[in-house]
Amino acid sequence: MQKKDITEIQDSSRVPSNVEVPYGSNCVRLSPREWLIIGIFVSALFYSMPMLWERIERFEPAPDYRLPYELSSDYWLYDRYCRWACSRYETLVIGDSVVWGHFVSRDNTLSYHLNKNAGRNQFANLGVDGIHPAALAGLLKYYGRDIKGTKVVLHFNPLWMSSKKHDLQIDKEFHFNHPKLVPQFTPDIPCYKDSYSKRMSAVVERYVTFLSWTSHLKITYFESMDLSAWTLEHPYENPLKAVTLKLPASENDAQSERISWKEKGTPRQDFQWVELGTSLQWSFFQRSIEMLKEKDNTVFVLVGPFNEHMLKGKSINTYRRMKSEIETWLQQNNVSYYMPPALPGELYRDASHPLSEGYAMLAKQLFENKSFRSSILHSK
Amino acid sequence: MLFHTWPFVLFFLIVYPTYLAVKGTRFRLPWLLTASYFFYACFNPLYLILIAYSTLLDYTVVAIMEKRGRRKIWLLISILNNLALLSLFKYGGFVTENLNALLSSLGIPYAIPAPGLFLPVGLSFYIFQSMSYTIDYYRGNIEREKSLIRYATFVSLFPRLLMGPIERARNLLPQLHKGPKISKQDITDGLSLFVVGFFKKVALADYLALYVDKVYAAPGEYQSPALILATFLFCWQIYFDFSGYTDMARGIARMMGLRLMLNFNNPYLATGLGDFWSRWHISLSSWFKDYVYIPLGGNRKGTFNTYKNMFLTMVISGLWHGAAWTFIIWGAVHALGRFLTRGLERTSFYRDKVPKIAKQLFVFGFVTFAWIFFRAESISDAWIIITRIFSSGLANPYCPLLALALIFTVWLYQFAYESRLKWLLEARAVRIGIVVLMVLYLAIFAPSSEQPFIYLQF
Numbered sequence: 001m002q003k004k005d006i007t008e009i010q011d012s013s014r015v016p017s018n019v020e021v022p023y024g025s026n027c028v029r030l031s032p033r034e035w036l037i038i039g040i041f042v043s044a045l046f047y048s049m050p051m052l053w054e055r056i057e058r059f060e061p062a063p064d065y066r067l068p069y070e071l072s073s074d075y076w077l078y079d080r081y082c083r084w085a086c087s088r089y090e091t092l093v094i095g096d097s098v099v100w101g102h103f104v105s106r107d108n109t110l111s112y113h114l115n116k117n118a119g120r121n122q123f124a125n126l127g128v129d130g131i132h133p134a135a136l137a138g139l140l141k142y143y144g145r146d147i148k149g150t151k152v153v154l155h156f157n158p159l160w161m162s163s164k165k166h167d168l169q170i171d172k173e174f175h176f177n178h179p180k181l182v183p184q185f186t187p188d189i190p191c192y193k194d195s196y197s198k199r200m201s202a203v204v205e206r207y208v209t210f211l212s213w214t215s216h217l218k219i220t221y222f223e224s225m226d227l228s229a230w231t232l233e234h235p236y237e238n239p240l241k242a243v244t245l246k247l248p249a250s251e252n253d254a255q256s257e258r259i260s261w262k263e264k265g266t267p268r269q270d271f272q273w274v275e276l277g278t279s280l281q282w283s284f285f286q287r288s289i290e291m292l293k294e295k296d297n298t299v300f301v302l303v304g305p306f307n308e309h310m311l312k313g314k315s316i317n318t319y320r321r322m323k324s325e326i327e328t329w330l331q332q333n334n335v336s337y338y339m340p341p342a343l344p345g346e347l348y349r350d351a352s353h354p355l356s357e358g359y360a361m362l363a364k365q366l367f368e369n370k371s372f373r374s375s376i377l378h379s380k
Numbered sequence: 381m382l383f384h385t386w387p388f389v390l391f392f393l394i395v396y397p398t399y400l401a402v403k404g405t406r407f408r409l410p411w412l413l414t415a416s417y418f419f420y421a422c423f424n425p426l427y428l429i430l431i432a433y434s435t436l437l438d439y440t441v442v443a444i445m446e447k448r449g450r451r452k453i454w455l456l457i458s459i460l461n462n463l464a465l466l467s468l469f470k471y472g473g474f475v476t477e478n479l480n481a482l483l484s485s486l487g488i489p490y491a492i493p494a495p496g497l498f499l500p501v502g503l504s505f506y507i508f509q510s511m512s513y514t515i516d517y518y519r520g521n522i523e524r525e526k527s528l529i530r531y532a533t534f535v536s537l538f539p540r541l542l543m544g545p546i547e548r549a550r551n552l553l554p555q556l557h558k559g560p561k562i563s564k565q566d567i568t569d570g571l572s573l574f575v576v577g578f579f580k581k582v583a584l585a586d587y588l589a590l591y592v593d594k595v596y597a598a599p600g601e602y603q604s605p606a607l608i609l610a611t612f613l614f615c616w617q618i619y620f621d622f623s624g625y626t627d628m629a630r631g632i633a634r635m636m637g638l639r640l641m642l643n644f645n646n647p648y649l650a651t652g653l654g655d656f657w658s659r660w661h662i663s664l665s666s667w668f669k670d671y672v673y674i675p676l677g678g679n680r681k682g683t684f685n686t687y688k689n690m691f692l693t694m695v696i697s698g699l700w701h702g703a704a705w706t707f708i709i710w711g712a713v714h715a716l717g718r719f720l721t722r723g724l725e726r727t728s729f730y731r732d733k734v735p736k737i738a739k740q741l742f743v744f745g746f747v748t749f750a751w752i753f754f755r756a757e758s759i760s761d762a763w764i765i766i767t768r769i770f771s772s773g774l775a776n777p778y779c780p781l782l783a784l785a786l787i788f789t790v791w792l793y794q795f796a797y798e799s800r801l802k803w804l805l806e807a808r809a810v811r812i813g814i815v816v817l818m819v820l821y822l823a824i825f826a827p828s829s830e831q832p833f834i835y836l837q838f
Binding site for chain 1: 385386387389390551564565567568569571572573575576586587590591594627630639640641642644645646778779780781782783793794797802805806808810811812814815816819820823824825826827830
């Protein structure tokens, strides 16, 4: 058909208004019934795909497994690992990189040494690198739903209260770890300034398993990029070939050199601890304890051991006062706990991470601790 | 609050059910106006002052014209006021920058301070829509809208507020008069339009932008293949971006029982440049035709004047897009292309002997070339791109094959749509299959970024 030339035709502002407006320039026009068919089909797919995927993608963690470092933000996999661990292990060890074992190999983590002391595979390493208490609360709430009626060793790393920044209290925006897991709207986290759209997207992802599964695909097979960004890096590769259905192996190696802070020459620090009563991170940690207890879990809290040798000035006294306040709260709330004394200075990599021998010593201390023995080692 | 973001979903989930509940009552328009103003205020509450001012002035001017006769002075007041707003916010910086360059070249040691005003989103679109109302009333083409609320809703209707379509009063105002009858088909039609638009924007436009932005940010670092492909990708990016927005806008409006005009009609299948402009940004093209080209004389005063009018219209159209020389050149290139091909398009040889596909590819090639000026950051960048396309080496462009595959799939679909194979695309299984694929692609692979629309800057 010969199209009209805009330079030739008459003034269209005089065209009568009752002319039917064309629908569009494609055939994608569906009836209510067709949309219903699509709605049912897509919903079924959304519901079943993550479950089917679990059957297709093999996940058989070996003893002392820990999530690969590059999958730290793969919460769908964490959820899957949680379910797996709950069905096979008596006790889950949950916490940040101290539990995960950032500076040690897989066979030198806290859970490894606990298992060694127990003489059997009782403890599963559910640590996630970089997970601060605010994110941990979200992780347990949305992706740790299956942690029910089991024993949990919950680690608290006081490092997260060592400054207003670590405690997420500063007003200036900064990019902290695991932003998708923190409360997106209330309570307000002053330094969290993502757009409303991103926040809402994070909220939706928590409840729609399909979306956390798609994040799993991106993180696991597309180097944590979405498909478009990935194809920019790999312009001539077939994206389907990247989906190998093989999960990366458990992280065997340490993420950094295994030398002590002293050898590394790290200076002593004067941390500006936040008050326990005003600490955001502590309030989130309290929430995690309550959440786990509500689900009939036996919760044992391990505080530290923080590298007190690294503290200087007033910092050491403030830390000790804070520690005693934490202890009081745990006692008042009938939470079993252990607050080990600081390990020898040379057994730390930095302010909070022990080295291999440090973990071995800590595990030994735990096994000697009365409260740990009665709540964790004692059969339920 | 853009259509493809979660806040809009939330906004619509509140606005739409309420709209359905009040659509048969006198609260329909106030609700629609409130929603539209809230939508606009989400970008910046100060914008409301501007839109309210423009609305009130044009409403008042037409009211005066009704009372005192359709005198030119009132029309001029409205036009000058609207153009002044545009000039101040959109062209203030451009004009002072060029004046300062002129003063400097003349050795005059004085710099006019830049106005430092930001361009409110959607300004060019609603100003043009409002202007069309006063001009149409002056010409006697429409009746005066007596209700200020209805008129304000016409100007600010949220689905089309940011980037059009630039609706005519004679199409939209009557729809705001009567309570809409919203059928199930309207809702599903709206949904179909929205999903297609969403796919175009999120899965295609934003994807292509990754490569285009990278190359156009430093064109001197790339060689011919990369520059050609980036320009080719931009050609489709801008189409997917803008037509995607329009599809979403039309879909949302349709769900509300309002029919907005078709703004894009597979422009890259055009067989001539005139044809291209009757398929690309139709609401703007027809606006310029009705309110600039025809008042200038159109094609009624001989060949020279016809070309002069075409040239002026295209250059003004370029300037409308942005306050930069690149846009003016883009308009001028289109005008020159039109000069060169107008005669050719009228010959029987071109009409009957040249294969349609050859015409389509020729037009596509020309339009793609012209986009270089539109996309380049500056004239010098555009020049670098053009010269390097013809003179640099043939280094590997590292352009994602998936992006090219998606583009060719869409192009093929459009060719089929305008061919005898259209029946195939109309088959139920094909239509359903396409929607399922789009939804799954979006759900599984869509980027999580929130890229703004390109035309939002205009």
